Amino acid sequence: MNPSFTTPYTLDPLQEKGRFGPFGGALVPPALAPVLQELAEAYDHLAQEGALAEELSHLLGHYAGRPTPLTEVPRYAEALGAGRVFLKREDLLHTGAHKLNNALGQALLARHMGKTHVVAETGAGQHGVATATAAARLGLRCTVFMGAVDAARQRLNVFRMKLLGAEVIEVQGGLQTLKDAVDEALNYYVEHARDTFYLLGSAVGPHPYPSLVREFQKVISLESRAQMLQQTGALPDVLVACVGGGSNAIGAFHAYLNDEAVCLVGVEGGGRGLEPGQHAARFATGRPGVLHGMATVVLLDENDQVQPTHSVSAGMDYPGVGPQHAYLHATGRAQYRFATDAEALREFHRLVRLEGILPALESAHALAGAARLAPELGAKATILVNLSGRGDKDVAQVAEMQAG
Numbered sequence: 283m284n285p286s287f288t289t290p291y292t293l294d295p296l297q298e299k300g301r302f303g304p305f306g307g308a309l310v311p312p313a314l315a316p317v318l319q320e321l322a323e324a325y326d327h328l329a330q331e332g333a334l335a336e337e338l339s340h341l342l343g344h345y346a347g348r349p350t351p352l353t354e355v356p357r358y359a360e361a362l363g364a365g366r367v368f369l370k371r372e373d374l375l376h377t378g379a380h381k382l383n384n385a386l387g388q389a390l391l392a393r394h395m396g397k398t399h400v401v402a403e404t405g406a407g408q409h410g411v412a413t414a415t416a417a418a419r420l421g422l423r424c425t426v427f428m429g430a431v432d433a434a435r436q437r438l439n440v441f442r443m444k445l446l447g448a449e450v451i452e453v454q455g456g457l458q459t460l461k462d463a464v465d466e467a468l469n470y471y472v473e474h475a476r477d478t479f480y481l482l483g484s485a486v487g488p489h490p491y492p493s494l495v496r497e498f499q500k501v502i503s504l505e506s507r508a509q510m511l512q513q514t515g516a517l518p519d520v521l522v523a524c525v526g527g528g529s530n531a532i533g534a535f536h537a538y539l540n541d542e543a544v545c546l547v548g549v550e551g552g553g554r555g556l557e558p559g560q561h562a563a564r565f566a567t568g569r570p571g572v573l574h575g576m577a578t579v580v581l582l583d584e585n586d587q588v589q590p591t592h593s594v595s596a597g598m599d600y601p602g603v604g605p606q607h608a609y610l611h612a613t614g615r616a617q618y619r620f621a622t623d624a625e626a627l628r629e630f631h632r633l634v635r636l637e638g639i640l641p642a643l644e645s646a647h648a649l650a651g652a653a654r655l656a657p658e659l660g661a662k663a664t665i666l667v668n669l670s671g672r673g674d675k676d677v678a679q680v681a682e683m684q685a686g
């Protein structure tokens with residue numbers, strides 16, 4: 283039991299216009315601006331009123347399985363040459379990752395706004411499954427847009443979404459992957475905004491989404507901070523999280539932002555190395571740009587075109603990054619590093635072998651970041667790693683890579 287979790291937690295109001303220094307904002311077509319404005323106002327109203335946070339706390343506690351445990355992993359720590367290592371166990375959340383925190387929050391918001399239909403985009407299908415789950419629980423119609431190539435690669439997740447009652451639309455345009463799914467979902471949303479709600483999967487996109495998603499994911503750090511104090515009497519020296527779009531990381535960082543002594547480290551997908559097209563390490567080689575309605579750091583080529591990305595892990599494979607991370611990077615409050623595919627795979631194997639915990643390949647990037655830091659930090663340091671999800675979804679892929 284973790285009696286440290288205090289319910290209900292509060293949802294903070296949004297900052298004006300969602301600016302994080304020079305990053306963020308809502309750089310969208312005119313048709314979308316009033317729809318986003320309505321969303322921001324509805325959220326602010328409900329956040330002040332308190333009912334949304336109370337219902338969300340109840341769902342998180344009685345349906346999703348919060349609080350998730352904080353687990354010390356001494357055998358793993360010893361292998362890394364680290365002092366103490368703790369894992370925040372988002373892998374134990376219902377559906378196997380942190381994504382459900384956000385899906386439940388936004389689905390509740392949708393229902394309060396009188397919307398009857400949620401739409402979402404998905405790449406590998408993890409956000410689609412979380413959205414379909416929240417929609418089933420809350421009695422909302424659900425449509426998930428997925429690139430046709432992604433859908434073919436992720437048959438099992440497509441079937442899971444259908445079992446949950448969602449309609450899955452396979453997008454035939456473009457490269458038939460995540461970016462095309464986002465474009466289609468946004469088009470649909472603009473045309474059907476009266477009864478639909480766009481349930482966005484990470485701390486990215488135009489205002490208010492990066493802030494909304496952070497508010498729904500901050501429960502991770504509210505819990506872990508209290509759990510660290512309770513279990514060790516102190517805060518961690520270093521907190522590490524993987525950064526795809528940035529939702530688990532911003533949720534894991536939030537409650538520590540004013541704890542200057544806690545070093546915050548985000549780990550990006552280093553893929554096969556830093557050649558163009560081979561990675562998703564935005565802070566290593568990206569520069570300021572605009573993507574999906576936000577000003578942020580983007581992987582661009584010399585003609586300012588968005589570069590293709592690669593990561594062994596679908597959740598890390600995105601050319602932009604949440605604008606609050608761009609800001610935390612610019613101000614130096616958080617550091618960003620990258621881990622290669624090979625480093626992530628090594629930690630995937632090492633954690634399950636030494637501790638019986640199978641991490642998602644995304645989360646294995648955070649572990650790889652911790653493995654790099656451990657020798658620098660020495661034996662007195664305490665490292666907290668946000669284990670964003672479980673690796674069951676990745677077992678077939680890892681088996682295939684070993685066979686090939």
Ligand SMILES: *Cc1c(COP(=O)(O)O)cnc(C)c1O
Binds near residue numbers: 380
């Ligand atoms: C989707 C996903 C990620 C990456 O998304 P963020 O928004 O960066 O958190 C990380 N870990 C897991 C397990 C995921 O499913």
